[in-house]
Amino acid sequence: MFAAAHYAALVVFVVSCWGAGRAVLARLAPPPRRDAWLEAAVAVALGIGFFICAFQALAIFGVFKVQATLALVAAGVVAAALQLPAWLRERRERQALRAAAIVAPWAWADRVAMVALALVALPALVAPLAPPAAFDELMYHLPYAREVAQNGSLGIHAWLRYPWFPYNFNLLYAAALQVGDDVLPHFLNGLAGALSVVMLLRLGTLHVSRLTGLIGAAIWLGLGDYANALIDMGVALFVLTACVSLWWWRESQPTEANGHGGTRWLALAAFCLGVAAGSKYQALVFLPLVALFVVRHERRPKVWALALLCFVIPCLYWYVRNFVMTGDPFNPIGARVFGFTEWIPDDYVRQVADVRAHAEMPNALIWSVVLLPFSALWKRSAAVRAAGWFCFYSVAVWVVTSRYPRYLMASFPLLALTAAVGWQVLFGWIASGARRVFGGKGVQGGGIDGGGETASSNGALSRNTARSGARVGDWVVVLLLAVLAAVSVSQTAVKVAMISPTPELREAFLRKSVPGYAVMDYMRQNGGTGRVYQVALSEAIYYGPNPIWGDTLGPWRYADFLLLPPADMARKLGQQGFTGLVMSPAMVPILATRPGFDTYFTLLLDKDGSRAYRILPSAAP
Numbered sequence: 213m214f215a216a217a218h219y220a221a222l223v224v225f226v227v228s229c230w231g232a233g234r235a236v237l238a239r240l241a242p243p244p245r246r247d248a249w250l251e252a253a254v255a256v257a258l259g260i261g262f263f264i265c266a267f268q269a270l271a272i273f274g275v276f277k278v279q280a281t282l283a284l285v286a287a288g289v290v291a292a293a294l295q296l297p298a299w300l301r302e303r304r305e306r307q308a309l310r311a312a313a314i315v316a317p318w319a320w321a322d323r324v325a326m327v328a329l330a331l332v333a334l335p336a337l338v339a340p341l342a343p344p345a346a347f348d349e350l351m352y353h354l355p356y357a358r359e360v361a362q363n364g365s366l367g368i369h370a371w372l373r374y375p376w377f378p379y380n381f382n383l384l385y386a387a388a389l390q391v392g393d394d395v396l397p398h399f400l401n402g403l404a405g406a407l408s409v410v411m412l413l414r415l416g417t418l419h420v421s422r423l424t425g426l427i428g429a430a431i432w433l434g435l436g437d438y439a440n441a442l443i444d445m446g447v448a449l450f451v452l453t454a455c456v457s458l459w460w461w462r463e464s465q466p467t468e469a470n471g472h473g474g475t476r477w478l479a480l481a482a483f484c485l486g487v488a489a490g491s492k493y494q495a496l497v498f499l500p501l502v503a504l505f506v507v508r509h510e511r512r513p514k515v516w517a518l519a520l521l522c523f524v525i526p527c528l529y530w531y532v533r534n535f536v537m538t539g540d541p542f543n544p545i546g547a548r549v550f551g552f553t554e555w556i557p558d559d560y561v562r563q564v565a566d567v568r569a570h571a572e573m574p575n576a577l578i579w580s581v582v583l584l585p586f587s588a589l590w591k592r593s594a595a596v597r598a599a600g601w602f603c604f605y606s607v608a609v610w611v612v613t614s615r616y617p618r619y620l621m622a623s624f625p626l627l628a629l630t631a632a633v634g635w636q637v638l639f640g641w642i643a644s645g646a647r648r649v650f651g652g653k654g655v656q657g658g659g660i661d662g663g664g665e666t667a668s669s670n671g672a673l674s675r676n677t678a679r680s681g682a683r684v685g686d687w688v689v690v691l692l693l694a695v696l697a698a699v700s701v702s703q704t705a706v707k708v709a710m711i712s713p714t715p716e717l718r719e720a721f722l723r724k725s726v727p728g729y730a731v732m733d734y735m736r737q738n739g740g741t742g743r744v745y746q747v748a749l750s751e752a753i754y755y756g757p758n759p760i761w762g763d764t765l766g767p768w769r770y771a772d773f774l775l776l777p778p779a780d781m782a783r784k785l786g787q788q789g790f791t792g793l794v795m796s797p798a799m800v801p802i803l804a805t806r807p808g809f810d811t812y813f814t815l816l817l818d819k820d821g822s823r824a825y826r827i828l829p830s831a832a833p
Contacts (some may be wrong), residue, residue, distance in 0.1 A: 214713035215341055219507045222399045229259030238295065240476045246464040246559045248306060250414035253407045257453040259288060261487045265526050267383040272364035272529060278390040325426035326687055331696050332434045335703040339439035340398035342710035343718050345725040346440035350754040353441050354394060357385035367593040370782040373766060376543035378530035380448040380490035397441035404449040405436040408625045411452055417631055419595040422634065428629035431577045435624050444621040445492050450488040451498060452625045455602065457481035458596060462509065477513050481517040483526065490527030493545060494619050501605045542612050542763055571615035578627045580634030586639045632707025723820060730819040731794045732756035742791025782812035782827055790827055797821030
């Protein structure tokens with residue numbers, strides 16, 4: 213029942229988003245290449261964007277309450293009901309046309325790729341059911357969403373590490389927390405990944421082959437993280453939807469019935485980029501490439517003005533608010549240009565050092581993208597070339613700026629699809645080499661010996677070798693599928709073990725998975741009305757008092773407190789209203805063993821290695 217209830221809620225939301233998105237798409241000229249599944253996925257993504265904008269508007273005016281959320285979802289469901297008859301009629305017409313058309317049959321390789329995709333999908337279907345336990349979702353994504361859900365308005369929460377970030381996608385999590393539990397945001401994150409998988413599958417089938425679509429979808433599905441409430445897959449969804457819309461705009465031609473020549477698709481692409489830019493600063497890096505692509509084909513000021521308007525609608529609030537309140541629209545990353553605010557130069561040094569410490573190569577599954585120019589499709593397909601240039605640009609910017617794999621995730625869907633073409637190039641070379649090696653011997657023998665019997669024997673030997681090679685290849689594929697099945701079942705079992713439908717199971721899971729959960733939960737329930745300062749437990753603040761202060765960066769940085777002697781530290785904390793202190797196991801032997809520490813801090817709880825203290829009133833001035 214636990215899983216069924218969450219999936220039922222997700223289905224209702226998907227239907228509502230489809231209804232809202234379809235209501236708009238039905239009024240646009242149809243894309244040049246019709247595909248029901250691709251259009252449905254774009255409609256759902258567009259509906260999600262509409263919900264984000266609606267939630268943002270409600271929260272700006274302080275009326276983002278559960279009643280408003282339910283009313284918007286209900287309105288989307290009604291829109292879906294109104295759109296359904298027309299969609300079913302259109303679907304029947306397409307089926308009739310498809311019945312008359314020649315459809316490529318499913319090849320053996322297609323079936324193998326489909327089985328692989330299903331195996332990769334199995335753990336992803338279970339993963340969202342686990343309680344929140346990932347670092348960043350507990351540090352600021354869910355805490356921010358909880359604040360918005362409880363207050364019904366957008367605010368600046370200085371106790372978070374990134375209080376000034378754009379938080380578009382997090383508004384979905386706030387809505388989920390209003391109507392459900394904190395597992396439901398995982399499903400919204402997973403929905404973004406699932407929609408991208410559908411888009412890749414259909415894009416690959418339309419522009420390359422069914423096999424390419426299946427491989428690309430499987431790669432992206434395997435790269436996604438479905439057990440958390442981060443925003444990277446949400447940003448990836450809207451960047452991909454923008455790319456799809458841009459290509460529909462590029463392929464559209466003006467007609468008497470459609471004089472705008474697909475301009476509305478350009479507006480839709482700009483809107484999706486705006487949603488992405490309002491969710492994460494990294495999405496801004498795509499704007500120069502997109503602007504260059506658009507200006508090659510469109511220079512009318514009126515069209516550019518429309519696109520700019522659609523871009524700023526979802527994201528303008530965040531940047532204008534930051535500029536008005538801090539002078540830095542990109543706070544805190546624009547400090548060098550706009551001046552420092554709450555961060556000091558040392559904070560930026562630590563942030564850059566942290567990013568560099570996590571720098572590494574992205575997953576090896578996408579490395580084959582470098583082989584894309586060697587594919588025959590590079591010359592034949594303008595869509596493949598466009599996707600390739602997008603990927604090469606993204607990787608180049610990523611290498612120059614951060615080399616942190618998660619900062620590349622917005623490009624992962626198209627990287628996965630183009631990597632699928634690269635893998636086919638690689639295996640095509642391997643197969644070609646094998647044919648030359650095994651087939652060449654037979655030809656050479658026949659040529660040297662002119663006798664018919666010898667030539668016939670060598671020809672038969674060549675055919676037997678080819679058949680043997682094919683059988684070996686089949687067994688290799690079967691073995692690989694067996695390994696993939698074993699890995700899939702193993703990962704699914706791990707994900708199932710994380711599901712915690714009861715309070716007892718949830719408590720046990722969180723104590724095992726979230727360092728400091730026990731003391732944070734204790735302080736949340738028993739901390740009183742005073743402020744609590746945490747040390748090295750940023751990954752657990754979602755489960756602590758709301759709010760809770762302390763971080764490596766920003767105005768509540770550890771360096772301003774922990775380097776002081778116990779008496780001065782207690783006094784400074786007391787002066788700023790703090791009455792409680794919690795620390796991680798690693799900090800206990802560093803802080804609690806200082807001479808005089810027990811004079812100013814009294815132990816409240818020691819559990820799982822973490823400790824909670826009360827700051828004695830005598831420490832205050």
